[in-house]
Amino acid sequence: MSTIESELSATQLAAFKDHLTEEPIEYDGLTANYDADKDIYHIETPDRKTSVAADELSTVAAEQAAYLTNWYFYTQQVGGEIARAFCRWLELADERPIPDRYAALENGVDREWGQLRITTTISDNGSRRYEIRHIDDSDATANTLTTHTDPLDARDIGTLDADGRYRPLRTAPSLKPGWLFADLTANEVYEAIEAFYPATIVNWHREQRGELDVDHWRDEQDRQSGIYNLITVLPDEAVDWAAAACCDDSQCLKRREWELSEEESLTAEGGDGVFPCREPCSMVVAAGREWAKLEREDTQTYEFELTPSEKEQIEATIDAVADGTVDEIREADVSEAANRYRVRYLREKRFDEAGNLAGTPTHPEGHDEHADSDDTDA
Secondary structure, rough: HHHHHHOHHHHHHHHHHHHHHHHEEEEOOOHHHHHHOOOOEEEEEEEEEEEEHHHHHHOOOHHHHHHHHHHHHHHHHHHHHHHHHHHHHHOOOOHHHHHHHHHHHHHEEEEEEEEEEEEEOOOOOOOOEEEEEEEHOOOOOHHHHHHOOOHHHHHHHHEEEEOOOOOOOOOOOOOOOEEEEEEEEEHHHHHHHHHOOOHHHHHHHHHOOOOOOOOOHHHHHHHHHHHHHHHHOHHHHHHHHHHHHHOOOOOOOOEEEOOOOOOOOOOOOOOOOOOOOOOOOOOHHHHHHHHHHHHHHOOOOOOOOOOOHHHHHHHHHHHHHOOOOOHHOOOOOOOOOOOOOHHHHHHHHHHHOOEEEEEOOOOOOOOOHHHHOOOOOO
């Protein structure tokens, strides 16, 4: 049966009547009020006006019934302003009138949130149902995926990556595939996504309302004490390098909104994620501390003898490690710069017994190595 042709349920009618005895309704293209003196309900939608008696309310046209079921779903079944805003975003509510939206929902409306693909469908009574799966499983059949019903299972799914390694950053693009949440309510889909990506919906909603409170790098510096006070001496250009290293889409799915300060921008791109990053995360702060120690070192001039191919190999190997593509290089493909055997060959050729590249020591004789590892606060 087409959703547009469905009839209003007794529960929906009762909620509609109860609400109108208190105040009129104006929601998403629906305007309704109750004339208690005449016991008449006045209903207006974009293409139709109707006035019906209480015992005729269930016979309103299918188009108007759709507007009523939509009102019931969002005001009676979805809990809270943030969840309502998110569910409306999921079905592109602000881009389509109710009839077009319901028609699209019958086939399913897909949206992406990080590495999640969320599909919204509609039942005959106007209630929405939600499916969540990994974007890499978009074309997989349900019986090939592990089905979950508890939204909080998302916490466990997101703890380890596909190789069994712990994911300290929940918004890293390393979420493992192979699972399915097949039939969630509006409140359950909200709960599951917040378990996958904590606080992302809340911050997205704040941003949509123009209320996102952003703490910039200098704000973070002012809050640090103890060992993390080292980030106060990290040069501004190094903060830019840190943002480029850590906040790229390949490393984090959030869209960085924090800068050096409210008045000072970073040149590094902030990413294209749908949900914002409002402050430097703990990983960036911890990395900043380590880089602050490194940036305190003086530069040295070294001289190495390398062939042009070896120089290019070192550069390409650094790129492969930085881009996380080392595991994609096959053992037999020795033409790849970061191939394990090719790197081992370079080490055998260019490292001395002490592990120095081209036999060149890192520090001159008499250098105090403990001075470079000093963790004393700046």
